[in-house]
Amino acid sequence: MPDGVPHLKPRTLRDPAALVEAGLAPPEAAAGLERVAEHFAMAITPAVQALIDPADPLDPIARQYVPDVAELVTLPDERSDPTSDAPFTPVKGVVHRYPDRALLKPLLACPVYCRFCFRREVVGPDGGLLSEAELDAAIDWFAATPQVREAILTGGDPLMLSARRLEHIIRRLSAIPHLDIIRIHSRVPVAAPERVSDALAAALSTDKAMFLCVHANHAREFSPMAREALRRLQHAGVTLLGQSVLLRGVNDSAQALEDLFRAMLAAQVKPYYLHQLDRAPGTARFEVPITEGRALLRQLRGRLSGLAWPTYVLDLPNGAGKAPLGPDFTQAESDGWTVKGPLDHRDYPYPER
Numbered sequence: 316m317p318d319g320v321p322h323l324k325p326r327t328l329r330d331p332a333a334l335v336e337a338g339l340a341p342p343e344a345a346a347g348l349e350r351v352a353e354h355f356a357m358a359i360t361p362a363v364q365a366l367i368d369p370a371d372p373l374d375p376i377a378r379q380y381v382p383d384v385a386e387l388v389t390l391p392d393e394r395s396d397p398t399s400d401a402p403f404t405p406v407k408g409v410v411h412r413y414p415d416r417a418l419l420k421p422l423l424a425c426p427v428y429c430r431f432c433f434r435r436e437v438v439g440p441d442g443g444l445l446s447e448a449e450l451d452a453a454i455d456w457f458a459a460t461p462q463v464r465e466a467i468l469t470g471g472d473p474l475m476l477s478a479r480r481l482e483h484i485i486r487r488l489s490a491i492p493h494l495d496i497i498r499i500h501s502r503v504p505v506a507a508p509e510r511v512s513d514a515l516a517a518a519l520s521t522d523k524a525m526f527l528c529v530h531a532n533h534a535r536e537f538s539p540m541a542r543e544a545l546r547r548l549q550h551a552g553v554t555l556l557g558q559s560v561l562l563r564g565v566n567d568s569a570q571a572l573e574d575l576f577r578a579m580l581a582a583q584v585k586p587y588y589l590h591q592l593d594r595a596p597g598t599a600r601f602e603v604p605i606t607e608g609r610a611l612l613r614q615l616r617g618r619l620s621g622l623a624w625p626t627y628v629l630d631l632p633n634g635a636g637k638a639p640l641g642p643d644f645t646q647a648e649s650d651g652w653t654v655k656g657p658l659d660h661r662d663y664p665y666p667e668r
């Protein structure tokens with residue numbers, strides 16, 4: 316390095332001024348974005364910044380993380396708690412909606428803050444780390460609720476915890492006899508892959524069935540560093556799943572979805588859910604209508620490995636649960652079914668016997 320040139324360690328961009336400095340927003344946008352930043356947290360990690368082409372005004376990575384003044388407009392059907400977590404919270408940090416599984420939210424901080432986030436009203440850098448006593452009470456709730464067979468760590472992002480704290484949680488959950496499955500939902504492997512150290516991966520080691528569902532919406536997020544992070548998790552015995560949100564301007568074409576699911580499979584990540592956007596405040600610019608989502612997925616059936624097929628789901632407002640949205644390839648007839656061919660998209664009669 317030449318004398319006198321300081322080595323600047325890349326840093327997470329946390330405010331509009333930093334965005335302008337990084338060339339991700341024009342200086343004249345800063346004032347408007349400051350108003351957005353008063354309402355919703357922002358963070359763009361160095362790993363994510365490296366994936367963005369600042370010369371592309373339509374960059375699909377930037378679109379997920381760079382704030383927009385459109386976020387200041389809340390539509391009448393947008394809700395601050397679109398999946399209704401609050402009414403299903405028996406103790407702080409737990410959400411119990413389905414009989415056999417419940418969420419544990421040990422903190423509400425994330426490596427990045429997605430502009431379309433369904434929990435955007437509550438997530439943030441100083442958000443909601445459960446105290447020691449609150450975490451104890453939450454884990455005690457799991458121990459005292461035998462119908463719950465699966466603990467799902469979410470937040471926020473559980474992999475933002477230190478390896479030591481995470482290990483403590485996994486160890487305590489692993490000691491509960493009626494729990495069969497521990498599942499973690501995280502964006503860390505793609506957004507901050509350097510956090511997935513050997514110590515963090517080791518913290519996930521357990522005799523229970525351990526699944527990690529990585530949130531990624533674009534093929535480019537599977538960078539070499541992200542793939543290494545995922546590999547470390549696999550070596551620790553973790554089964555990897557993928558979850559994505561269908562997003563306007565990010566993955567709203569058959570080609571973008573194909574590339575995304577192929578990138579997941581190549582990283583040994585099984586696509587699990589494709590989420591319809593939850594109507595959180597100021598997120599309307601990301602919505603793709605369900606009709607279009609179904610048509611996009613229909614094009615992919617037959618075109619790529621059956622392993623790639625996610626369930627396309629809508630998390631119903633008011634806490635009614637996640638419902639599959641199709642597309643369906645069947646239509647009921649008086650004598651049986653008409654079934655659409657996944658290769659030629661023609662209709663084939665299939666009478667019931």
Ligand SMILES: *Cc1c(COP(=O)(O)O)cnc(C)c1O
Binds near residue numbers: 410411416418637
């Ligand atoms: C999404 C969710 C789950 C997990 O649902 P799966 O369909 O099993 O992935 C569990 N509990 C709550 C409250 C949820 O919102």
Ligand code: SF4
Binds near residue numbers: 427428431434438471
């Ligand atoms: S990582 Fe998840 S919880 Fe955090 S901002 Fe993004 S979508 Fe929301």
